[in-house]
Amino acid sequence: MTVEGTLAFFGAYWPEIVAIAVLVLLSAFFSGSETALTAVSRSRMHTLENNGGKRAGMVRRLIDRRDRLIGALLIGNNLANILASAIATSLFIRLCGGFGVAVAALVMTVILVVFAEVLPRSFAISTPDRFALSVAWPVRLFVAVVGPVSSFFNMLVRRLLIACGVNLSGEAPMLSAQDEIRGAVDLLHREGSVVKADRDRLGGVLDLEELELSDIMVHRMAMRGINAEDPPEAAVRAILESPYTRMPVWRESTDNIIGVVHAKDVLRELAEPDVAPANIDIVGIAQKPWFVPDSTSLKDQLNAFLRRKVHFAVVVDEYGEVQGIVTLEDILEEIVGDIADEHDVEISGVRPEADGSIVVDGGVPIRDLNRALDWNLPDEEATTIAGLVIHESMTIPEERQAFTFHGKRFIVMKREKNRITQLRIRPVEDEIKPV
Known part of the structure; x- marks a missing residue:
């Protein structure tokens, strides 16, 4: 077609061509707006709104009624596509006669898919927050006009779904x-x-809300305390040599905890004139113990520590038997990892070997191992790695006995009486050698 012919063509059909172009642009606007507003970050919009962003507040209000928003945008998108296709069909029938319908369907399919669907949606999904903010004003005006119609269609759809046995309002979210x-x-x-x-x-x-004190407490077998019947100088020496600031005081047995002594209180007594270690009454300066049930969640216990302004509690089971102790530091370590200071005793519970395996003490908590090695061993039924092996094997294994589960090979290295004290762990795929 020559330049003169092209100009004559546009001169004869320019109203239809302009109308199709405008409708395709409108369809692209609705498609991009739908994609951006469904993918926008609600948390970012909330932050921008708190910082004074009016457009962010508008976006938040739009997505708060997502069904109304999507319905209005779909109405606009479909109207634009249908009108553009109808005008194009009329135009191509005049140009091509009986083949005009097929030609219009082919041409408009390519135009709408490329320029009204894929291109605007791809651009919107690449920067959804920025796109949503830029279209907030016109979309708000359009939803205000078409919103009642969208609400009517949404109500109609819901009634149809209810008639088919689907109740949308009763659907619970899949994830918390x-x-x-x-x-x-x-x-x-x-x-x-x-x-x-x-x-x-x-x-x-x-x-914090999912874990209980029994999952992180220092078990009674590893608990260090002061015997109230020991000579005072021996008790003072044990307190000052201990890496811990607070220690439980027991009498007759570790199940009978009668107090908690703070190293600072001992030092304060020693600073008094004419006071020797042999004259200190450990029981007298000890604070009253605080007993908490082992089923308490870490979140509740953390709040209780902060509310009572104490850092130490004795954990008991449902029968009142002492199970261990827990401190504020134990809970904080579940958040930030191990907190060590210059007085902590370094205990190596995990040791990597040259062959790629890991030698682990039986008392190492599963959560600590998962955090250190980025593993995903389950900790719902057992707290320690030895407990996991016993739970999975449903027996107390012998030394050198091996088990494979959760993608790992567990070999019992040491056992003392009924306790597994050391294991070797390696990924199962490490044992598969290429032929």
């Missing part, structure tokens, strides 16, 4: 808020936006 946050953090970690340490800290905060 904690699970959604955890999933988002894990995704950002895989993408490299969140480092492992930050992911573990955020996960620790989310786990």
